[in-house]
Amino acid sequence: MVRLQKIFRPESKYRAFFLSVLTVGLAYGLYKGVIDNYLAEVVGMSGFDKGVSEFFRELPGLLLVFILAVLYTFSAERIYRIGAVFMLVGMAAQAVVPASRVMVILCIFVYSLGDHMQLGMRNTLSLQYSRKGCGGEALGMQNAVQQIGTLAGYLVIIATFFLLKNSYRLYRAVFAVSACIIGLSFMAGLRMTDESASDANKRRFYFRRKYSKYYMLEVFYGTRKQVFFTFGPYVLVLFYGANAMVISALFALSAVCSFFASPLVGKIIDRLGYKIVMVSDTLILVIVCFFYGFAHHIFPRNIAFIVCCVNYILDSVISLASMASNVYVQDISDSPEEVRATISTGVSVNHLITILIALFGGWIWETLGIETLFILSAVLGLCNSAYAATIKVKKKAV
Numbered sequence: 001m002v003r004l005q006k007i008f009r010p011e012s013k014y015r016a017f018f019l020s021v022l023t024v025g026l027a028y029g030l031y032k033g034v035i036d037n038y039l040a041e042v043v044g045m046s047g048f049d050k051g052v053s054e055f056f057r058e059l060p061g062l063l064l065v066f067i068l069a070v071l072y073t074f075s076a077e078r079i080y081r082i083g084a085v086f087m088l089v090g091m092a093a094q095a096v097v098p099a100s101r102v103m104v105i106l107c108i109f110v111y112s113l114g115d116h117m118q119l120g121m122r123n124t125l126s127l128q129y130s131r132k133g134c135g136g137e138a139l140g141m142q143n144a145v146q147q148i149g150t151l152a153g154y155l156v157i158i159a160t161f162f163l164l165k166n167s168y169r170l171y172r173a174v175f176a177v178s179a180c181i182i183g184l185s186f187m188a189g190l191r192m193t194d195e196s197a198s199d200a201n202k203r204r205f206y207f208r209r210k211y212s213k214y215y216m217l218e219v220f221y222g223t224r225k226q227v228f229f230t231f232g233p234y235v236l237v238l239f240y241g242a243n244a245m246v247i248s249a250l251f252a253l254s255a256v257c258s259f260f261a262s263p264l265v266g267k268i269i270d271r272l273g274y275k276i277v278m279v280s281d282t283l284i285l286v287i288v289c290f291f292y293g294f295a296h297h298i299f300p301r302n303i304a305f306i307v308c309c310v311n312y313i314l315d316s317v318i319s320l321a322s323m324a325s326n327v328y329v330q331d332i333s334d335s336p337e338e339v340r341a342t343i344s345t346g347v348s349v350n351h352l353i354t355i356l357i358a359l360f361g362g363w364i365w366e367t368l369g370i371e372t373l374f375i376l377s378a379v380l381g382l383c384n385s386a387y388a389a390t391i392k393v394k395k396k397a398v
Helices: 002-007 014-043 047-070 076-094 101-129 135-163 168-189 209-239 244-272 274-298 301-332 336-368 370-388
Strands: none
Touching: 002 135, 014 047, 014 076, 014 101, 014 135, 014 168, 014 209, 014 244, 047 101, 047 209, 047 336, 076 101, 076 168, 101 135, 101 301, 101 336, 135 168, 135 244, 135 301, 209 244, 209 274, 209 301, 209 336, 209 370, 244 274, 244 301, 274 301, 274 370, 301 336, 336 370
């Protein structure tokens, strides 16, 4: 708590914000812990079908800039709360609709719409509530708090599927409980008074030439993130036969590692600079992608499964380096409102390529194999590093 007081402005509503982030993280942990197995075991989705579902899950990210244009008179806090409402509706519907591809994908779309509305606002509010020069640590703390909630959700899933028999009703019960927790997150969000002013820049697609490198970096990051987020767990479920308890245990371990690494990465960004972090993180990514795609060719199947799990965790940790691009935006911006508009636009730019990877990634898996899929991720990661190296960092005044 003392550390939080040093990072965030005392007059800001960071406590209510963090409570909301914690509870929405818990709800997400419950949801994420079962959704891949639910789609594979109950809905019967193949690798290609999963790619189609991810297309619609990521589509709200592309539409985000237009949604924010409609809500341009609203503060970041209010948009954050509206996002919670959409998440609540989507999750509650998931608990009651038939397990058909169309209905399930529709629920995923609605939930994702709210999640993406909150995504840009979480980063914006963290930066807005932070003290000057503490942007990296603020983002790191926000990620850490969310990881705590997510970890708790994973642990609940592990215990639930260990004690109870895997069934269709059990999946529905998890979705229902998750919806109730999102409701609690919304209630916490009501305590966040509207500090941020409305921003006329949200009337349009906010694009400025000085942020062109940031937009391009978001394209590269979106591609590399989507491959692991969409197909990483699904490889373990379909290719290695991992059940919901095993997947949740992997996610839990990943959340623990990310919890401890997130504040550290934030400090590294503040001390070493965002450019060094953005350039170096994908060097590890190449190794991660290689073993994820080729482990089954090198090791026995049981060992290959463990290797893939370890590399999934490593990817989760190095993904935290994406915070550096937000600090980069803050460093070159002229105002907090510009930061918010630029980050929101960056989310949409990110999804221009993300939805294509989601759609065609399943096709690449089915026709060319998972090896090609992860080679693509590694190559684009290297492109990300090469492009980040061209950024000119402002010299700090002595």
